[in-house]
Amino acid sequence: MKKLMLVTALAAMTVSSVQAAGRDTISVVGSSTVYPFATVVAESFGKKTHFNTPKIESTGSGGGMKLFCSGLGVDSPDITNSSRAMKKSEYDKCQKNGVTDITEVHVGFDGITIANSKESEQFKLTRKDLFLALALQVPNPDGSKTLVDNPYQKWNEVNADLPAVRIEVLGPPPTSGTRDAFSELALEGGCKKIDWIKAMKKTDKVAYKTVCHSMREDGRYIEAGENDNLIVQKLVRNPNALGIFGYSFLEQNDDKVQGSIIEGQQPEFESIADGSYPISRPLFFYVKNAHTASIPGIKEYLEEFTSEAAMGDNGYLLDKGLIPLSAEVRAELRKNTSAGTRLVMN
């Protein structure tokens, strides 16, 4: 009986406090790729200012957009992180639900690396090699303009310069942003190098997308889960396998694994920053300007994120593996962010 009363009291307490509450903590959702950077900014923001430390959920870019665009008010997040630009469809949904005034903040870049154990030789790959080795369907090796199920079993069948090692690549599952980016940048990048497939883009866009974005499913590409640390551990145990993960994981584990050279470019900080490393993607976050007035600290959080101390050439985000924007772009960005420049998509 006593317990029942306690429960009732608890429930009553909750209802009253929920009604009274605004929210005094910034709520951030979105990409798991931006998460490591956003959390560091949040922590430093919490220590430096008198505001609460923002709460950051890792929901994936798509999931974050969905929550972000669900409406205005304390129940919805203030900021969403994204490892790709907002899509038109998402923008429209936002507009429809009253989230009309959005500011886009470009954070920097993230490189995707294809690594193997240090015990093996470093791979020198091109995007075309990656496409031929990993796509579901590839051009017929006899040279005719038809597609066949991927017949390649060893790397040297793809490209005679590569070692005669079985193709075995560990990478993230389709739900991951890293996988999306890999499909788009590496597979499609390689796919485009084949002229007649590139020509398909104009005639049959859907077929082109299917060919260029489908991974093979015969066990040569192994979905190793979203956990990049696990992929690193598996690479150490299996020196013949390659693994796909973000640059920050390579940097943290470069005593055990090495990144493959892609089209003559080492996966290094400098080559990703100047754009010469071909598999890198931009990172963003989006802010609801309508919340800036009602939720305390958003303005200061944005200042912290875009400050030189965070995303500058010697900023603490670089230590976490972020590849920075150029100084001019940063200055422009800072101006737009503090002014709350409204994102327009037509």
Next chain:
Amino acid sequence: MNNTETVKAGLKKRYAREKRFQFYGKAAVMSGFVFLIFLLFDITTKAIPAFSITEILLEVPMDRSSLGLSTDTSVSIDDEAIAAIDYAGLVKKSLRSQFPEATKRKDKKLLYRLMSGSAEYELRQLIIDDPGLIDGEPLSIWFKADDDVDTFYKLKRNTSRIKAQQVEFIASLKTESRIRTALNWDFFTNGDSREPEQAGIKGALLGSFWTLLVTLMVSLPVGIAAAIYLEEFAPQNRLTDFIEININNLAAVPSIVFGLLGLAVFINFFGMPRSVPLVGGLVLSLITLPTIIISSRAAIKSVPPSLREAALGLGASHMQMVFHHVLPQAMPGVLTGAIIGMAQALGETAPLLMIGMVAFIVDVPDGVLDSATVLPVQIFLWADSPESAFTALTAATILVLLAFLTVMNALAILLRNYFERQR
């Protein structure tokens, strides 16, 4: 052949069969045991580094000019002046005086990166707590090293994150015995952090506590009441059959479904905040309810009918019979079920994903309405962090979670024994 001979002929075979079965049984137990030992060994060896931390001894000057305060001793120092001291600069200054040879900008940067970012905050706290330290002797303080230095020094792992120059710095610190490994108390007293050397499980531990408290307060009374009513009072008809089938079904529903339900009902409909233990506890209580109801009903059913009849025969009402005689007898079973349900709730992550408890939360929760995360979620988040030092923290958190589960299960056994002795 008569019967006795037939039996004798088959006797050997029967003994052999029994022996074989016993062997299979032993093998099954042994293999389970071996897996458990292997798991515990693996986790423990990985977890050990998390309980120690590398520290570096620094001499911090306390004179006013070093602190950037007015050198006029007649001016008293107020809180504002103390808050305005450049503590980060002070740590850097102490490092530079330790290594006067580092003069180039690049060397200095490498030097600063030896220390954890927490050093300046620790120093600030120290001076705020005791302003009398100002003007005193230089302080010798052990500050935490950066996680890269920690990994290098503790585990002898040599990644490119430690530069040759830093290796020299560390070697020179070692010859002067200004570097040591100490117990990592912060692991138990800090909230989450993105810096492995500052990260702790207090936030997740308290988050789990508040969440389970809500779960217990909701699911125990509701579960027991439902079980008593269904077993003792409810009429046997189609409706109660239907309810019974549904309860049994609910026990097998994947937990993520309850998360979706929680999102739809508690957050979207009732407008409760995201990421709070209250909602987490309510969702988890939905998961534990079927377990508690089913085990409580089984316990109530197992009370012998003679007891009920004796009570009724002596003039007790139906309700008195249930509460004075049946329930005390059934208590061990009810409590065991409840604790097993709670242990199950302690390990859940999937439903919490939907209601926003899988999040980076630094501040330690003070109640059921503060944003919080729980132990298994903390494991999930750390396992996914790039910094290699988080591997050890992940394993250590698993150990803490296992310890918790062991305590809860031991409690279940103790309670059962206690109540069994009572009757």
